[in-house]
């Protein structure tokens with residue numbers, strides 16, 4: 001994994017703002033030489049951006065769409081930002097951010113990644129779910145000369161499709177190794193893209209016709225919750241092992257661009273204490289009624305890592321050393337990670353009087 005051990009914010013200068021569609025832009029940041037090691041990233045990772053609005057801190061995560069450079073340390077980083085109705089950060093990105101601005105950008109994080117290696121890979125993406133997959137596909141095709149990639153993408157219309165040019169460029173550069181299938185839900189076509197919705201039933205029929213499903217080394221599913229769930233069910237129904245399926249969900253209620261995540265009242269003890277190891281230092285603090293472990297730690301350690309607070313990005317992942325917790329929701333950790341003892345601190349409520357977390361592990 002290319003990410004450094006600890007997530008940190010640094011101010012990076014915006015060197016390009018490219019309008020992709022009516023409701024999406026790509027922001028490019030320059031990474032100064034002295035910070036390049038810290039912004040090493042694997043294809044598929046994301047960046048959290050931070051700003052303060054009316055005294056309150058707002059963080060949002062956006063996937064990196066640029067390829068991970070062969071020497072590891074990026075000179076620039078490009079992210080895709082789709083406008084979300086009422087989105088505190090995306091509205092700002094669309095209306096205000098200009099070339100020359102400096103933004104607070106967290107070092108890369110996320111485990112929806114692929115280490116380039118020979119093999120045949122595939123992705124099913126919806127809408128802005130193309131963003132990390134563009135980085136994954138580009139990096140793979142550039143670095144693994146024998147690898148193949150099939151991208152199945154679903155969008156409403158051609159006009160609302162992000163990264164059209166970049167994807168067309170992959171087709172031009174790798175005509176034998178890159179396969180593209182576009183499904184448009186609100187546009188009838190005489191020829192070219194397929195129309196309709198991309199759900200479980202459709203994928204169950206479509207995938208075996210397109211690909212040697214049993215030989216695909218890794219599946220990358222990214223987009224709205226319903227699409228990712230439908231694609232996973234289709235793949236499982238076709239006999240694909242779960243360990244070959246990688247998922248990243250965008251836009252769940254209470255997700256990265258929602259105003260507030262849903263809070264489920266805790267049913268644990270009323271007086272709990274959390275002990276947390278963070279950046280080599282540890283402390284113990286009370287957890288208030290109904291509060292997440294992340295919020296309890298943040299009241300005392302402002303450097304605790306988080307981005308979405310919605311159970312989606314995985315930035316707040318911590319190892320549960322002792323005690324037990326109940327997670328409200330988890331769209332970020334794989335079953336192997338929860339089995340190994342990792343939790344999302346932003347979603348965890350204590351169910352024992354004492355809970356110990358290790359953010360450094």
Ligand code: FES
Nearest residue numbers: 307309312314346
């Ligand atoms: S901060 Fe994003 S999952 Fe917890």
